[in-house]
Amino acid sequence: MTTLLADDWIVARKKHRCDACCGTIGAGDVYRRQRAIGDDGPYTYKCHRLCDALYWKMHRESGLWDDDAVDDGELRRELALIFGVLTAPASDDRERSR
Ligand SMILES: [Zn+2]
Numbered sequence: 001m002t003t004l005l006a007d008d009w010i011v012a013r014k015k016h017r018c019d020a021c022c023g024t025i026g027a028g029d030v031y032r033r034q035r036a037i038g039d040d041g042p043y044t045y046k047c048h049r050l051c052d053a054l055y056w057k058m059h060r061e062s063g064l065w066d067d068d069a070v071d072d073g074e075l076r077r078e079l080a081l082i083f084g085v086l087t088a089p090a091s092d093d094r095e096r097s098r
Contacts, residue, residue: 003036003037006033006035008033008034010030010031011029012031020075021048023048023083029048031048031049032047054079055075058075
C-alpha cells in the first residue's frame, strides 16, 4: 500500500531525472513531484508534464481503477514511440499510486 504525502507541480531549479522516460528534466522546466511512502519506504517520483499526461491518457483508456497503475514498461514503449528513442529502464520499479 502506498500513502501519498505530497503531489506538486514544481519549477525545477536544477536538473532532475524523469522517472517515467528516464530523460532529463531541465532547470526551469515544470515537472510533477510526488512524495509517498510505499511498501519499501519513502520515495519521490518526478516526471515531465508530457509523461504525466501520457500516463493518465493510458490510464483512462485502459479503464483502470484509481488505485491501479499503468505498467511502467508499457508507458516507456509509448514514450519511445512518441520521442522516437528507446528509453532505459528505471533502476527500480516503483509503485505508482494515485
Ligand atoms: Zn519524462
